[in-house]
Amino acid sequence: SQKIEQNSEALNIQEGKTATLTCNYTNYSPAYLQWYRQDPGRGPVFLLLIRENEKEKRKERLKVTFDTTLKQSLFHITASQPADSATYLCALPNSNSGYALNFGKGTSLLVTP
């Protein structure tokens, strides 16, 4: 079965450092992969989309890599700030339901001053 795995342990880092989150998937050949941010009690908010033919994508302090051989995506937040504290979700297209998404459980990031 298709699986999306994210580190379930919370990631605690100091302000100003780079946070790196991992998303591994199995039994998928996704055409693209997305990252979302979710705050407690809120719906996810889109951050970045990377296509299978792209190795890296950047947006301001965010960077995503996509290795289809390793079946892995890395999500980086540079110069992290306390406001970056949230849960970050990796999402892949649902192969059975149009353009719906399958999500990982997310990784909780806590940035301390």
Place this chain on the structure above:
Amino acid sequence: GAVVSQHPSRVICKSGTSVKIECRSLDFQATTMFWYRQFPKQSLMLMATSNEGSKATYEQGVEKDKFLINHASLTLSTLTVTSAHPEDSSFYICSVGEGAYTEAFFGQGTRLTVV
């Protein structure tokens, strides 16, 4: 991007009653909307695809007679949880989008508690 509004944001209901959750696409005509459910510390799980003017498509394991979906217009889809039980307590979220290779826009979610 699209603005998606869900109502209510929180609801508490008694076991055995029904609850209706509304999902409105305020600035985007959505022929398709998706309904997800999220239990604590778990991932969002797709429940069903809501299609404007036609029947919804449900994921395996989701009871279509329990979770009634109506998508009567391009801006409104409703999810009715019928005969709710405590195990239906969860966070329900809807989303819209323009298709593959594009971002999804989510509502703020509805926290349902069945007592």
